[in-house]
Amino acid sequence: MGIRRGATVEEAVMNVRRRRRHRADILNEIEADITELKENLCPSTEDRSMWRRGSGYKTSFSTNETWRILRVNYTQCSWSRSVWFPQATPKFLFIVWLAMLNRLSTMDRISxxxxxxxxxxxxxxxxxxxxxxxxxxxxxxSQLWEYLVKGILGSAYTNDWNAVVLLITDQSMERKKLFCIRYAFQAAVHALWRERNKIKHDDKPLPLPVLQKLVEKGVRNKLSLMRIKGGKGMQRVLQYWFGARL
Structure with missing residues (x-):
């Protein structure tokens, strides 16, 4: 084709030569593309950088739209905001996230x-x-879970995993109540997984009464901070917790 191996697009287009007919169709297609580019050239116009956007090519760059174009889109999980919610404790929500995906190394999976x-x-x-x-x-x-949320849930109390997941995704629930259930859920899952691993590694677990009080204290400490950082409607969340446990 008369184009050196290391040539740039500009060199290929600007190389003046007679259009040739090749035996290979792919080479003819390349020649046609080069010819079309040469015909559309505007030597008097300065080149501009164009960025691909959702609505076509634009002169301005958008990090958000570039990320959306590059990433693979999946359907959002129904429980995602119930796990990754503001004010959650990172080490708690990470274990809950693994549990939601059934990626914890429980014995049925290990087997x-x-x-x-x-x-x-x-x-x-x-x-x-x-x-x-x-x-x-x-x-x-189940005794730890009941100790934490039985007073809050009342007749809606359940210890079935699937039913609990539905509870923590119920957006119609009062904000204070929903946060208490979600945070207690994450604290309980993390604590139980920690105690389970202690036994698997020949360490001594905490007695159930001690574990109950320790986890409940952690929840209370979090709710105490929520009075300041939780925003509108969360100023009396700690009083709500105490009232529901009486």
């Missing part, structure tokens, strides 16, 4: 890649350890 392991739940020692059993079908974990 799928390591045959012969004991699948019994180390907290209650009465049933195989699955995510739904550990949170909160286990007799040990």
């Amino acid at each position: 799928s890649w390591s045959r012969g392991v004991d699948e019994t739940c180390v907290l209650c020692k009465c049933a195989p350890e699955t995510k739904n059993h550990l949170f909160f079908g286990c007799s040990f974990s």
